[in-house]
Amino acid sequence: MTMIQCQNLTKIYTKGMGEIRPLDGLDLEVHSGQFLALMGPSGSGKTTLLNLIAGIDLPTSGSLIIDGQDVSTLSRHQLAEWRSQYIGYIFQLYNLVPVLTAYENVELPLLLHPMTRRQRQERVAASLELVGIADRHDHYPRQLSGGQEQRVAIARAIVTDPKIIVADEPTGDLDKPSAHNVMELLQKINRELGTTMIMVTHDPGTSRYAQKTLHLDKGQLVTLDDQEAPA
Amino acid sequence: MIAPRFVPFVLKQVIRHPLRTILTVGGVATAMFLFVAVQAMQRGVHAATVEEAEDTTLVVYREDRFCPFTSRLPQYYMDQIERIDGVRTVTPMKVVVNNCRTSLDVVTFRGVHVASFIEQHASQLRVIDGSTAQWEHRSDAALLGETLARRRGLNVGDRFDAAGVTSYVAGIVQSTEPQVENAAYVHLDFLQQATDRTLGIVTQFNVKVNEPSQLDAVAAAIDDLFHTAEAPTTTRSEKAFVSHVATDMIELIESTRWLGYGCLAAVLALVGNAIVLSAQDRIKEHAILQTLGYKGGLIGRLIISEAIVVTLMGGTVGSTVAMTIIHWTRLSMSADGLSIPIEANPFLFLVGLLIAAALGIVAGLVPAWQAMRRPIAHCFRAL
Numbered sequence: 001m002t003m004i005q006c007q008n009l010t011k012i013y014t015k016g017m018g019e020i021r022p023l024d025g026l027d028l029e030v031h032s033g034q035f036l037a038l039m040g041p042s043g044s045g046k047t048t049l050l051n052l053i054a055g056i057d058l059p060t061s062g063s064l065i066i067d068g069q070d071v072s073t074l075s076r077h078q079l080a081e082w083r084s085q086y087i088g089y090i091f092q093l094y095n096l097v098p099v100l101t102a103y104e105n106v107e108l109p110l111l112l113h114p115m116t117r118r119q120r121q122e123r124v125a126a127s128l129e130l131v132g133i134a135d136r137h138d139h140y141p142r143q144l145s146g147g148q149e150q151r152v153a154i155a156r157a158i159v160t161d162p163k164i165i166v167a168d169e170p171t172g173d174l175d176k177p178s179a180h181n182v183m184e185l186l187q188k189i190n191r192e193l194g195t196t197m198i199m200v201t202h203d204p205g206t207s208r209y210a211q212k213t214l215h216l217d218k219g220q221l222v223t224l225d226d227q228e229a230p231a
Numbered sequence: 232m233i234a235p236r237f238v239p240f241v242l243k244q245v246i247r248h249p250l251r252t253i254l255t256v257g258g259v260a261t262a263m264f265l266f267v268a269v270q271a272m273q274r275g276v277h278a279a280t281v282e283e284a285e286d287t288t289l290v291v292y293r294e295d296r297f298c299p300f301t302s303r304l305p306q307y308y309m310d311q312i313e314r315i316d317g318v319r320t321v322t323p324m325k326v327v328v329n330n331c332r333t334s335l336d337v338v339t340f341r342g343v344h345v346a347s348f349i350e351q352h353a354s355q356l357r358v359i360d361g362s363t364a365q366w367e368h369r370s371d372a373a374l375l376g377e378t379l380a381r382r383r384g385l386n387v388g389d390r391f392d393a394a395g396v397t398s399y400v401a402g403i404v405q406s407t408e409p410q411v412e413n414a415a416y417v418h419l420d421f422l423q424q425a426t427d428r429t430l431g432i433v434t435q436f437n438v439k440v441n442e443p444s445q446l447d448a449v450a451a452a453i454d455d456l457f458h459t460a461e462a463p464t465t466t467r468s469e470k471a472f473v474s475h476v477a478t479d480m481i482e483l484i485e486s487t488r489w490l491g492y493g494c495l496a497a498v499l500a501l502v503g504n505a506i507v508l509s510a511q512d513r514i515k516e517h518a519i520l521q522t523l524g525y526k527g528g529l530i531g532r533l534i535i536s537e538a539i540v541v542t543l544m545g546g547t548v549g550s551t552v553a554m555t556i557i558h559w560t561r562l563s564m565s566a567d568g569l570s571i572p573i574e575a576n577p578f579l580f581l582v583g584l585l586i587a588a589a590l591g592i593v594a595g596l597v598p599a600w601q602a603m604r605r606p607i608a609h610c611f612r613a614l
Binding site: 054056057076080081082083084085087089095097104108109117156161 | 236242244247249521523525526528607
């Protein structure tokens with residue numbers, strides 16, 4: 001089943017008198033439950049594509065159909081609501097709210113959903129347990145290591161049970177052992193929860209955890225590699 | 232404004248930025264303290280000078296005189312005033328003050344006929360200590376308004392000396408009338424002998440009329456009666472008399488309203504600045520919230536809520552301190568024997584909080600609007 005379908009997807013930014021085309025007529029199809037890595041040099045359009053799929057930016061032209069809905073036609077207001085239901089976002093620099101504990105950071109997206117405090121507690125506890133950081137639930141981000149912060153960010157991304165998780169260089173700021181642990185965790189989530197996963201990375205080692213790697217250059221698809229992910 | 236489940240998030244933002252919060256709350260508290268103090272003075276002027284529909288008291292004073300030492304009226308006027316149509320009672324009063332200048336601690340002696348004073352004011356007075364019987368039976372006894380007694384630390388049984396008059400505290404009373412609350416009532420003849428040793432001369436007559444609608448007619452009749460007498464009179468309603476005699480002091484107090492408005496402007500600027508800086512510091516945080524699905528409107532409301540919490544905290548601290556000081560010091564501004572109380576009541580406290588909350592909303596509007604309008608992608612690119 002197709003989860004993401006891009007047709008002739010184009011994004012143009014104007015800068016002064018000129019224009020920049022980070023995405024230029026991209027066609028792409030991602031199936032439900034697939035783990036896709038996006039690679040390419042800086043300025044190739046990886047993060048732009050990720051942001052369009054995550055609904056935090058809108059294409060200039062072309063269509064972007066996610067789970068049967070053309071998100072390019074949604075208003076800012078509708079996009080925010082759509083994001084809260086469909087998307088979990090993992091940032092390179094974790095982007096946790098510094099004055100909130102790990103528990104409170106993970107609870108943040110749930111505040112948008114109609115559920116009781118008890119239901120929220122159960123969901124947060126389950127997410128922290130899944131990422132293996134339940135014992136640090138009352139720690140503030142400054143009291144956690146980079147790997148632990150990223151685990152909290154992953155718990156925040158999965159707590160609403162989104163259909164798609166987008167990750168922008170999730171291991172870019174981590175040492176090798178931590179990066180390995182985080183990638184194993186993302187792979188586990190992809191396999192156990194069946195969540196579609198789109199990840200931007202510069203590291204070929206990291207991209208091997210994905211089922212497919214998409215190479216972009218100058219806003220266009222260069223190659224699409226199928227691979228067997230490490231066990 | 233925001234759903235209850237977001238309230239803890241707002242409170243955490245306030246509490247977990249302690250330095251920023253303490254400094255902002257401190258500034259707001261200081262400004263709101265001044266605002267409430269100024270409003271308390273304004274309310275005192277209002278209470279002492281604004282006439283109400285049920286007012287029935289006139290004050291007869293010596294024409295063209297404004298000071299109790301120069302207003303000298305023959306006591307025998309009383310009989311003639313009593314015969315005027317519409318007059319219910321007449322109270323001759325000798326007024327002696329320990330300080331003719333405007334001051335925060337003036338002792339005003341009011342010499343009255345004790346029996347008729349009790350009869351006329353029984354319904355407006357509440358004896359909280361001592362008794363009127365003791366006041367009636369002892370010639371040097373004084374009945375003190377509660378405000379004066381508290382300010383001077385006087386209790387029943389004490390002797391106190393002011394303006395060359397030594398009297399014995401026989402009772403302490405509460406009254407809704409500011410002039411009663413700030414005076415020491417003594418026997419008329421005692422005060423006459425204790426001061427100028429002249430019987431038969433009073434400072435003023437307090438005249439009660441039967442109906443409020445008769446005030447103007449009775450006042451005109453009294454002044455007509457003594458127009459050609461040895462001591463012509465000017466008669467006004469009690470509130471008009473206060474506002475006329477204490478004009479200079481009232482003008483000064485009323486001019487302090489600009490100080491109050493200045494305090495509000497200071498709160499607005501202070502909180503506005505704090506929230507703008509806070510919102511700018513947290514562009515990334517707002518972008519994260521938007522990425523999680525928070526709508527721009529909700530983020531704007533969260534920012535405004537934070538501003539309201541900060542101003543309410545400052546408003547509560549400032550107003551509470553001001554109310555406490557005003558309540559315990561019981562200060563009143565006096566001139567020429569008339570008192571303008573500095574009044575603070577729960578309504579003023581509530582007004583202080585409402586204004587603080589309103590300022591929070593106004594101060595948060597611009598940063599909230601900016602945060603609402605900022606596209607997520609721009610926020611991340613800006614970092």
